[in-house]
Amino acid sequence: AQRVTQPEKLLSVFKGAPVELKCNYSYSGSPELFWYVQYSRQRLQLLLRHISRESIKGFTADLNKGETSFHLKKPFAQEEDSAMYYCALKGMGFNKFYFGSGTKLNVKP
Amino acid sequence: DAGVIQSPRHEVTEMGQEVTLRCKPISGHNSLFWYRQTMMRGLELLIYFNNNVPIDDSGMPEDRFSAKMPNASFSTLKIQPSEPRDSAVYFCASSLEGFTGELFFGEGSRLTVL
Numbered sequence: 001a002q003r004v005t006q007p008e009k010l011l012s013v014f015k016g017a018p019v020e021l022k023c024n025y026s027y028s029g030s031p032e033l034f035w036y037v038q039y040s041r042q043r044l045q046l047l048l049r050h051i052s053r054e055s056i057k058g059f060t061a062d063l064n065k066g067e068t069s070f071h072l073k074k075p076f077a078q079e080e081d082s083a084m085y086y087c088a089l090k091g092m093g094f095n096k097f098y099f100g101s102g103t104k105l106n107v108k109p
Numbered sequence: 110d111a112g113v114i115q116s117p118r119h120e121v122t123e124m125g126q127e128v129t130l131r132c133k134p135i136s137g138h139n140s141l142f143w144y145r146q147t148m149m150r151g152l153e154l155l156i157y158f159n160n161n162v163p164i165d166d167s168g169m170p171e172d173r174f175s176a177k178m179p180n181a182s183f184s185t186l187k188i189q190p191s192e193p194r195d196s197a198v199y200f201c202a203s204s205l206e207g208f209t210g211e212l213f214f215g216e217g218s219r220l221t222v223l
Contacts, residue, residue: 032210034211043112044214046211049210095140096164102151
């Protein structure tokens with residue numbers, strides 16, 4: 001069965017510290033993985049997707065098929081990174097998105 | 110394009126009342142999704158449509174919930190009768206299947222059932 005797990009509901013770090021938001025998935029086919037972010041009073045929006053292999057706002061995420069993980073990382077957190085982060089999975093060729101329960105990142109000054 | 114438009118933004122109602130949430134997807138998108146967001150469960154997919162046809166409604170909690178998409182530019186999510194446990198933020202999202210795979214979300218409708 002398809003499943004996206006984000007084990008941390010809340011993650012607090014100090015400004016300048018590294019941050020890693022964990023995401024594990026379960027999917028029998030070829031998944032596409034995404035990170036979505038929701039800043040305060042803003043719409044949920046795409047942050048990055050694994051097929052693009054890009055860095056957005058200093059964040060990167062690598063798909064590890066062996067560990068079925070897609071952790072989101074940033075070497076130096078900024079206060080403006082404080083937001084709710086959702087990991088999402090979509091089956092290749094399908095249009096149904098599965099979201100994790102979300103991790104609230106709080107970056108303290 | 111103004112993006113996905115949802116109304117109302119906020120709704121406060123009493124238990125037992127009917128609630129109708131509305132969504133206008135981005136023009137040209139052929140898939141539409143309704144999600145419910147709660148602190149406990151995060152984002153839950155309720156139903157999704159492809160080319161105005163409901164494809165998967167397995168996430169709809171119970172018969173009190175129904176959704177329609179009469180045309181490509183409008184969808185409704187109805188709760189009748191509403192209960193306090195339905196209090197949540199309801200998001201509508203649209204996408205163009207097979208293109209970028211990106212979901213575009215509306216601003217959400219915050220529902221409070223007293």
